[in-house]
Amino acid sequence: MAEPAAxxxxxxxxxLIRSENVGPIxxxxxxxxxxxxxxxxxxxxxxxxxxxxxxxxxxxxxSVEREIEQVARMGARYLFLGQGLYPPLLAELxxxxxxxxxxxxxxxxxxxxxxxxGARNASAAACRFARMLACRLxxxxxxxxxxxxxxIDSAAHDGALETGTIAVVAGGVDVFYPPENEARQRAxxxxxLLVAEAPPGVExxxxxxxxxxxxxxxxxxxxxxxxxxxxxxxxxxxxxxAELGREVMAVPGSPxxxxxxGCNQLIREGATLVQTADDVLEAISPLRVRPFRQRExxxxxxxxxxxxxxxxxxxxxxxxxxxxxxxxxxxxxxGLPPATVSTILLEMxxxxxxxxxxxxxxxxx
Amino acid sequence: MAEPAAxxxxxxxxxLIRSENVGPIxxxxxxxxxxxxxxxxxxxxxxxxxxxxxxxxxxxxxSVEREIEQVARMGARYLFLGQGLYPPLLAELxxxxxxxxxxxxxxxxxxxxxxxxGARNASAAACRFARMLACRLxxxxxxxxxxxxxxIDSAAHDGALETGTIAVVAGGVDVFYPPENEARQRAxxxxxLLVAEAPPGVExxxxxxxxxxxxxxxxxxxxxxxxxxxxxxxxxxxxxxAELGREVMAVPGSPxxxxxxGCNQLIREGATLVQTADDVLEAISPLRVRPFRQRExxxxxxxxxxxxxxxxxxxxxxxxxxxxxxxxxxxxxxGLPPATVSTILLEMxxxxxxxxxxxxxxxxx
Numbered sequence: 001m002a003e004p005a006a007x008x009x010x011x012x013x014x015x016l017i018r019s020e021n022v023g024p025i026x027x028x029x030x031x032x033x034x035x036x037x038x039x040x041x042x043x044x045x046x047x048x049x050x051x052x053x054x055x056x057x058x059x060x061x062x063s064v065e066r067e068i069e070q071v072a073r074m075g076a077r078y079l080f081l082g083q084g085l086y087p088p089l090l091a092e093l094x095x096x097x098x099x100x101x102x103x104x105x106x107x108x109x110x111x112x113x114x115x116x117x118g119a120r121n122a123s124a125a126a127c128r129f130a131r132m133l134a135c136r137l138x139x140x141x142x143x144x145x146x147x148x149x150x151x152i153d154s155a156a157h158d159g160a161l162e163t164g165t166i167a168v169v170a171g172g173v174d175v176f177y178p179p180e181n182e183a184r185q186r187a188x189x190x191x192x193l194l195v196a197e198a199p200p201g202v203e204x205x206x207x208x209x210x211x212x213x214x215x216x217x218x219x220x221x222x223x224x225x226x227x228x229x230x231x232x233x234x235x236x237x238x239x240x241x242a243e244l245g246r247e248v249m250a251v252p253g254s255p256x257x258x259x260x261x262g263c264n265q266l267i268r269e270g271a272t273l274v275q276t277a278d279d280v281l282e283a284i285s286p287l288r289v290r291p292f293r294q295r296e297x298x299x300x301x302x303x304x305x306x307x308x309x310x311x312x313x314x315x316x317x318x319x320x321x322x323x324x325x326x327x328x329x330x331x332x333x334x335g336l337p338p339a340t341v342s343t344i345l346l347e348m349x350x351x352x353x354x355x356x357x358x359x360x361x362x363x364x365x
Numbered sequence: 366m367a368e369p370a371a372x373x374x375x376x377x378x379x380x381l382i383r384s385e386n387v388g389p390i391x392x393x394x395x396x397x398x399x400x401x402x403x404x405x406x407x408x409x410x411x412x413x414x415x416x417x418x419x420x421x422x423x424x425x426x427x428s429v430e431r432e433i434e435q436v437a438r439m440g441a442r443y444l445f446l447g448q449g450l451y452p453p454l455l456a457e458l459x460x461x462x463x464x465x466x467x468x469x470x471x472x473x474x475x476x477x478x479x480x481x482x483g484a485r486n487a488s489a490a491a492c493r494f495a496r497m498l499a500c501r502l503x504x505x506x507x508x509x510x511x512x513x514x515x516x517i518d519s520a521a522h523d524g525a526l527e528t529g530t531i532a533v534v535a536g537g538v539d540v541f542y543p544p545e546n547e548a549r550q551r552a553x554x555x556x557x558l559l560v561a562e563a564p565p566g567v568e569x570x571x572x573x574x575x576x577x578x579x580x581x582x583x584x585x586x587x588x589x590x591x592x593x594x595x596x597x598x599x600x601x602x603x604x605x606x607a608e609l610g611r612e613v614m615a616v617p618g619s620p621x622x623x624x625x626x627g628c629n630q631l632i633r634e635g636a637t638l639v640q641t642a643d644d645v646l647e648a649i650s651p652l653r654v655r656p657f658r659q660r661e662x663x664x665x666x667x668x669x670x671x672x673x674x675x676x677x678x679x680x681x682x683x684x685x686x687x688x689x690x691x692x693x694x695x696x697x698x699x700g701l702p703p704a705t706v707s708t709i710l711l712e713m714x715x716x717x718x719x720x721x722x723x724x725x726x727x728x729x730x
Contacts, residue, residue, distance in 0.1 A: 125621055252617030252629055255640035256490055264617055264640055273632045275620035 006068050010080060011061065012037035014068070017098045018059035018199065019044070021350050024095040029346050044350055051344075052313075053351025067199045074200065076103035076173055085109060090218040092244060094360070097197040097215065103173045104193035108143050108164045114280060115145040115220035115241070117213075117234040118152025119227045119259055126227040126259070127151060129251065131159035133224070136277030138163025145220045147212060148181055148188070152226045152234075157188060165192040166219060170204035170212040172196055177204050195219070210358065213237040222247030222284040224274060228262035235262050236358075238271065243359070247283045249274040308340045308347075316344045320354070324361035371433050375445060376426065377402035379433070382463045383424035383564065384409070386715050389460040394711050409715055415678075416709075418716025432564045439565065441468035441538055450474060455583040457609060459725070462562040462580065468538050469558035473508050473529045479645060480510040480585035480606070482578075482599040483517025484592045484624050491592040491624070492516060494616065496524035498589070501642030503528025507649075510585045512577060513546055513553070517591045517599075522553060530557040531584060535569035535577040537561055542569050560584070575723065578602040587612030587649040589639060593627035600627050601723070603636065608724070612648045614639040673705045673712075681709045685719070689726035 006014070016037040017027050030040035045055035071078065079086045079100045087109045090096055114137055116130060134144045134156040144160035146153040148167040157165045167188045169177065173196040176182040188194055197215060198208070213233060217223050217240035225248075228234035242248050248271040253260020267273050272283045308316075315334045319325070331341050345362060348354040355365040371379070381402040382392050395405035410420035436443065444451040444465045452474045455461055479502055481495060499509045499521040509525035511518040513532040522530045532553045534542065538561040541547040553559055562580060563573070578598060582588050582605035590613075593599035607613050613636040618625020632638050637648045680699045684690070696706045710727060713719040720730040 125619065129619075129621060251620060252625070252632065252638070254490065254494075254618050254622075254625070255616060256494060257619075260617070260619070261640070264638055267617065267632060267638045268640075268644070273617070273629055273638070275626070275629055275633075279633070 006078070009037065010078070011064055011068070012041060013080060014064045014078075014099055015059045015061060016040055018064060018067070020056035020058070021048075021352050022056070023349075023356055024098060025356055026346060026349050027098050029342060033343075033346075047347045048350040048352075050313075051347030051349070051351030051353060052317075053348075053353055056350050056352060070200050071101055074103065074174055076101050076194075076200070078102075087219055089113070089221070090215065093214060093218045095214060096218070099197075101173050101196045101199065102193060103189045105164075105191070106193065108166055108193045109219075111141060111143045111164065112284065113143045113145045113166065113220040114284065115216045115223040115237065116152065116156035117146060117216065117223065117225055117228070117237045118156075119229060119232060119234065120149050120151040120153075121259075122151040122155075122227045123257075123259060126251075126253075127155040130155040130226045133226070133251075133277055133280070134159030134165070135163075137280060138165075140277060140281055142281070145216055147209075147216050147237075148177075148185060150178055150181070154181060154184060156226075157184060157192070161187060161191055166195060167192065168195045168212055168215045168219065170198070170208035172198050172200040172202040174200045175203055209233055210236045214240045214358070217241040217244060217246060220246065222249055222280070224249040224251065224280060225263050225266060225271070226251045227253065227259045228266075229259055230262045230265060232262055235266065238266055240358075247272065249280060249283055251275070308336075308344050312336055312340055313344050313347075316341055317348070317353075320362065320364045322363055324355075324357040324363040326359070326361050328360070330362070371443070374402065375443070376429055376433070377406060378445060379429045379443075379464055380424040380426060381405055383429060383432070385421035385423070386413075386717050387421070388714075388721055389463060390721055391711060391714050392463050394707060398708075398711075412712045413715040413717075416712030416714070416716030416718060417678075417682075418713075418718055421715050421717060435565050436466055439468065439539055441466050441559075441565070443467075452584055454478070454586070455580065458579060458583045460579060461583070464562075466538050466561045466564065467558060468554045470529075470556070471558065473531055473558045474584075476506060476508045476529065477649065478508045478510045478531065478585040479649060480581045480588040480602065481517065481521035482511060482581065482588065482590055482593070482602045483521075484594060484597060484599065485514050485516040485518075486624070487516040487520075487592040488622075488624060491616075491618075492520040495520040495591045498591070498616075498642055498645070499524030499530070500528070502645060503530075505642060505646055507646070510581055512574075512581055512602075513542075513550060515543055515546070519546060519549060521591075522549060522557070526552060526556055531560060532557065533560045533577055533580045533584065535563070535573040537563050537565040537567040539565045540568055574598055575601045579605045579723070582606040582609060582611060585611065587614055587645070589614040589616065589645060590628050590631060590636070591616045592618065592624045593631075594624055595627045595630060597627055600631065603631055605723075607636075612637065614645060614648055616640070673701075673709050677701055677705055678709050678712075681706055682713070682718075685727065685729050687728055689720075689722040689728040691724070691726050693725070695727070 034040040034043050048055045081096050081098050130152045138160040143164040144156050145166045146156045173194045213236045217237050223241035225234050225238050238248050250263040250266040250271040274280050319330050331338050355363050399405040399408050413420045446461050446463050495517045503525040508529040509521050510531045511521045538559045578601045582602050588606035590599050590603050603613050615628040615631040615636040639645050684695050696703050718730050720728050
């Protein structure tokens, strides 16, 4: 099936999100401020100058057209936030990816999803358990979402390959990582659904994985953690799910098993202990009929806020350091209007001087 | 140390609780109705006749005096509910034992107690875990209460033998059960505290064990379950603890391990997942300063309730069957005043026609 040619607006959206120093938050703020991706692209150089840096490198029209062609050639397609088939549950995230590259059966996005994540070095017993759990959930028409990592992720995908599974990869949909999962990744593209935030060809780097985890949690009604050590990536996914108000579930284990401690800790913190597919189905059932809070992209430029003065910029910049602080805290401590702080951070980010972290926190880059 | 001679009232109390068909509930109702154990003993034959049976066999003065002598000879002593050193936490039970036989260090009753119970056929790893947990809790001045069974109970006692442990046995303090625990039972009588509801010489029977479990839970600020199958006796102890408003804690395990399923289920139902002694100490800490609801024995005869009529007796008796029903339900369905239903049940119990079960339920005997 031929991919319909991208609209001018979609080309501009891709250029914006593929530009240097533009993440989802900056993207949304630019759209909200300038009304469209095209207008935002035009405004960036000036903003960056005010942020105290050179203009970030903007993605060229030619590079984005090459990407669109590549995506079409590999039989993949785009989903744009707020349009068409973009998954409403994922759209709820404050950091929802503005564009996704997907390959496979889009109809899987229409079913109740459960994320299953866990240790890459999980025990054989835990992997078998994860595969069985995924299989039982699949029989109950639940789609299994995971991250195609070694261990639990792979087992979960395998268990649900027949019934429906979605793999969210940290790099491009055409990059096989880990390498030994190539056959699995191909099988999921064929029979399930591959989802990537990155354009094709991107090799995943360490910083991509926590970012990717928010998409796994965001696509699912609930997240089940199977065997996870404390401070592991699986717990980041669980935290994302909790922040989204989704169900967090964990499979317990003996306190003598270090690989169970993350799960046991989650349960202590309020996650639902699950032992069977029925436990999972029971936990997510209220969500099945939950009305989605569909995120609306605000394309109408808001009332122009007073442009920040140099003094305001110094005040905010002075409050920032290497340690990430919540934006709310900056607003409180600076005493400036939220819109002003937001604009200053936007300028700084575009100038490459600001880094955004999970949970609405920022630090100097 | 010579045991002080028992008072006349204590002799009457022992005669009453050692009499046929008199359990703690009946005991309290008789005391409340007749003002003293002595008066209750005198009233029983008449009550039983009205309950439709012959008088229960009353414990003779001679037999109780022999028991008192035996208890003194073995270096044990009595604790009577509402008097002296009787543990206030245990006194909170609706079914608090009217008299306990204890042997060992009574000062242990004065410290914060945690019950540790679990499977008799527990895994070696779980037994080692239980021993370590008891040891750590002991180092924190917590007394470990358990039931001297095989498996987890034995491990818990062993871990706390140095620091303080209380064993509640289902038979007499001088009966070694299970036989292989004789040395352990002797060691606890020497260095810890042995507690029995039964008089010396009584061999434990199956029905004694669930009854005994309420004392384990009742003596402790919280109960930790380590490895327990569903429907096991350990879960009865946990349920008793929950009904008493005490902290229920469970050590999780893999869903693949059948011996972990009882614990995992408890956690699903709201028990606190514990992995370490610190987790246990944290869970019970609010209780350490909790004001005790000291149970007062009501020795003043209440306003004489209207004696039940024959029709009332038939109504209540007609509602009873082989399946245990809550007394509240009998009151609701019969439409009779609670005092009347209570008197009818008392008469029937003394006549040997009624059996009392956990949770305030009754059935035909």
